[in-house]
Amino acid sequence: MPASRPMVAVLGAGSWGTAFSLVLSDAGNDVHLWGRRQEVCDAINDKRENTEYLPGIVMPEGIMASHDPAVVLDGADLVVLAVPSQRLRENLEEWAHLISPDAVIVSLMKGVELGTHLRMSEVIAELTGAGPERIAVITGPNLSHEIAHREPAASVVACADSSVAERVQARCHSPAFRPYTNTDVVGCELGGTTKNVIALAVGMATGLGFRDNAKATVITRGLAETGRLATAMGADPKTLSGLAGLGDLVASCSSPLSRNRTFGEKLGKGMSVDEVVASTRQVAEGVKSCESIAELAAAHGVDMPIVNHVAALIRGELTPEQMLRSLITREPKSEWA
Ligand SMILES: NC(=O)C1=CN([C@@H]2O[C@H](COP(=O)(O)OP(=O)(O)OC[C@H]3O[C@@H](n4cnc5c(N)ncnc54)[C@H](O)[C@@H]3O)[C@@H](O)[C@H]2O)C=CC1
Numbered sequence: 001m002p003a004s005r006p007m008v009a010v011l012g013a014g015s016w017g018t019a020f021s022l023v024l025s026d027a028g029n030d031v032h033l034w035g036r037r038q039e040v041c042d043a044i045n046d047k048r049e050n051t052e053y054l055p056g057i058v059m060p061e062g063i064m065a066s067h068d069p070a071v072v073l074d075g076a077d078l079v080v081l082a083v084p085s086q087r088l089r090e091n092l093e094e095w096a097h098l099i100s101p102d103a104v105i106v107s108l109m110k111g112v113e114l115g116t117h118l119r120m121s122e123v124i125a126e127l128t129g130a131g132p133e134r135i136a137v138i139t140g141p142n143l144s145h146e147i148a149h150r151e152p153a154a155s156v157v158a159c160a161d162s163s164v165a166e167r168v169q170a171r172c173h174s175p176a177f178r179p180y181t182n183t184d185v186v187g188c189e190l191g192g193t194t195k196n197v198i199a200l201a202v203g204m205a206t207g208l209g210f211r212d213n214a215k216a217t218v219i220t221r222g223l224a225e226t227g228r229l230a231t232a233m234g235a236d237p238k239t240l241s242g243l244a245g246l247g248d249l250v251a252s253c254s255s256p257l258s259r260n261r262t263f264g265e266k267l268g269k270g271m272s273v274d275e276v277v278a279s280t281r282q283v284a285e286g287v288k289s290c291e292s293i294a295e296l297a298a299a300h301g302v303d304m305p306i307v308n309h310v311a312a313l314i315r316g317e318l319t320p321e322q323m324l325r326s327l328i329t330r331e332p333k334s335e336w337a
C-alpha cells in the first residue's frame, strides 16, 4: 500500500493560493484548499481546474477544495494563508479557533495592514496567539502563472526558528520550486510588501512611455528606500539583496504578468484609480499598502520618497506625470544619504 501523504491546508483559492497548492502537491503533500466562492471550489473538484484564477492548469487529484474552513483545517499541521492582506483579520477572526495549537502557520501575503501598520505575521500572531516559532513567511519572485506552469523559481521561507523554516522548506521543495531559509521575517515581509508599491511606480513610468533608464532608476532607488525602512525596523540589510528583496522587485517590475505593475501602467496611460480597480478582480496589494508603509516610514523617521509619492497619487493628489517629475527634481543628495 502506498504511504499516505502529509496534508496541508491552504486558505485562499486566488492565483497564488492555487499556484502554491500545485507546488505543495508536486512536493508530495495532499492539499485541502479553502475557496471563498463555492463555484471556484466546484470547478477545482469537478473540472480539476480553477477556471477563474488559473484557467488551463490541471489541478492534481491530491488537491481538494472546500468552502468550509472547518473541513479544510481539520488535521492540518501546516496552514498556509493566501487572502488579500486587508482581509486577513476578518477571516482569521473566524478561522483561528479551527487551527490546531501545534500547527505552523505560513503567510504567503505581501501587505501591511491599514490603520494598525501590522505586517501579516503580526496579524497572525495577534489573532491566533501563535508564537514566532509557529509563524513563517514565504516570499520571493514567484509570479503565480509562471509557478503554475512549473517554470523554475526560488523563494524564501522565513521563520524566527530556523528548524521550523527548514521543516516548511522540506514540505514545499518541488522539482521546479527551490525554497531557501532565512530567520529575518521582518526583512522578508517588508521586501515583498514594498516591492508592490515600487512596481506600481515602474508601471506608471512604463505607461507614460518611459523606458529602461527610468525603470532601472525606480527599481534601484526603490530598493534603497526599502532597505532604509527594513533596517530601521531591525531587518538584516542582506535580506534586501536576496530573493525577498531584489529578486522580487526585479520580477514584478519587469513582468507584464505583475498585477501591481499592470495597475500602474494603466494609471500611466490615463485611467483613474477607480477605473483600474473596476477593470480587474485581482488584488494589487500596493494600492492599499502604500499608505500603511508611508505611515510606518514616518513613524520610524525614514525617508521613502517613492512610496510617499505613490501614496499621494493614489489619494488623488498627483498625476503619474507630476509624480515622476517631482521625484526627479527633488533636492540633489548623496546616493547613500
Ligand atoms: N499572485 C501572485 O503571483 C502572488 C501573490 N502574492 C500575495 O498573495 C496574496 C493573495 O494574492 P492572490 O492570490 O494573487 O490574489 P487574487 O486576486 O488572485 O485572489 C484573491 C483571492 O482572495 C479572495 N478574497 C477576496 N476578498 C476576500 C475576502 N474578503 N475574504 C477572503 N478571501 C477573499 C478571492 O476570492 C481570491 O480567491 C496577496 O497578498 C499577494 O500579494 C504573493 C506572491 C505571488
Ligand SMILES: O=C(CO)COP(=O)(O)O
Residues within 6 Å of the ligand: 110, 140, 141, 142, 143, 144, 196, 199, 248, 251, 252, 257, 258, 259, 260, 261, 284, 285
Ligand atoms: O508578489 C508577486 C510575485 O512574487 C505578485 O505580485 P504582482 O502580481 O503584483 O507582481
